[in-house]
Amino acid sequence: MREVAFIKQNKEKWLDFEAVIFGKAKKNPDEIAGLYIHLINDLSYAQTYYPKSKTVVYLNYLASQIYQRIYKTKRHEKNRLLYFFSEEVPLLVYQYRRYVLYAFLLFFMFVGIGVLSAMYDDDLSRLILGDAYVNKTLENIKDGDAVAIYKSGSNWGGFFAITINNLRVGAMCFIMGIFGGIGTFYVMFKNCLMLGSFQYFFYEQGVFWESVRGIWIHGSMEIFAIVIESAAGFILGASILFPQTFSRINSLKIGFRNSFKIFLSTVPFTIAAGILEGFVTRYSLEMPNWLNVVIILSTLFAISFYYLIFPFIVAKKLKSIPQIA
Incomplete structure (x- = not known):
């Protein structure tokens, strides 16, 4: 036929x-x-x-x-909530896995651009991070505490301020996808450029390991979540640009619903990162090295497993479900 x-x-x-x-x-x-x-x-x-x-x-x-x-x-x-996190989101991540891959490729490329730019432009770190932050951090480095800036303020105050800011950044990565993904591309580029120049700044000052011990205690989940939120933004953008056999409005409805669920799934990880930054990061230099490493690797494994491995396990378990390539 x-x-x-x-x-x-x-x-x-x-x-x-x-x-x-x-x-x-x-x-x-x-x-x-x-x-x-x-x-x-x-x-x-x-x-x-x-x-x-x-x-x-x-x-x-x-x-x-x-x-x-x-x-x-x-x-x-x-249990609707259990179903959402244990099957619905993993299946969606598996279904849209290529967008997660695109987001990670862009992340590493943009961070690399940030590192190279800071390497060849001495003023970039000040331009991106601000003179106040750079000057204060240089003073802290001289005093022997490279991440002292994360110890300012109260635990609860730091937690709330940091979490709200991270949720805002994640929401921007997602919702800016409505502009065909270009908005998400821009927000992601700006934040990755900042991350690359930020880490090179500490490397240049000879305190790279001290920065890793402190910053990546919360940064593993915080940054990983932003990459997933960016992937959600790209899914939203693709639903507008590539409606396939659907009308553009129906494609947008489907894309928004599915990408919003993926974005929503990152919220617990962002909150957990805020808790770590507000209550644990400030004690990073007082901790033994092995404890820093354990916390960093544990948090990185938890979020990596959920978004990179678990979706394949769920999809294989429900192997009768047809998947979009």
Whole structure:
């Protein structure tokens, strides 16, 4: 059968599936399961005879959404929050894994640009970090405490101020994706440039290890979360630029809903980073080296496992779910 005839023959049925996905039609779990079986058959046929067609992408998406609706219905009665973090977000991260990859590639590239720029421009650190911060930090380095600036203020005051700022930065990385991803690109570039020049500044002053011991206690989760939030912004932008077989407005609705869930999942990590910065970082130089290393590696492993490894475990466990390539 020619693809045009295949689409014409099944178009009305697929529109019914869309109505279920977008909540325009009500069906019980058994009826949805029946739709899912029909859809899998159509998907298998399309993958066999039109493997490079947009029809496959479209049916792939419908099948994954129908499956999640079936599974979600079964799990809602148990614990919605547990389902959100243990399956819904990991499946979304797996589904959009290429955007996570893009975000990390850009992160390392932009940080590298920041390091190289600071290396060849002595004034860059002052331009980006500000004279007040640089001068104060230079005084602290002379006094033997490179990260003393993180000890100012109270524990709770520092925690609230830092967490609110980090949430704001993360929200900007995400929501600026509405401008086709360009806004997210800009916010990410600015923050990565700052990070690169910031770390080179400490390296240049001969206190790189002292800065790592202190800053990356909270920085591991804080910076990693910003990369994931940037990936969410790129997903949002891509939903506008590349609607595929959907109307642009429906593509935006889907992209916003899915990317917002990924962004929302970073909030606990950002709060945890704020707690560490407010209550632990200030004692970093008094701690033994091994304890600093353990905290840094533990926090980095926790967030890396959740976003880079766990999605593949969940997807493999639910291997019957079709995934968007």
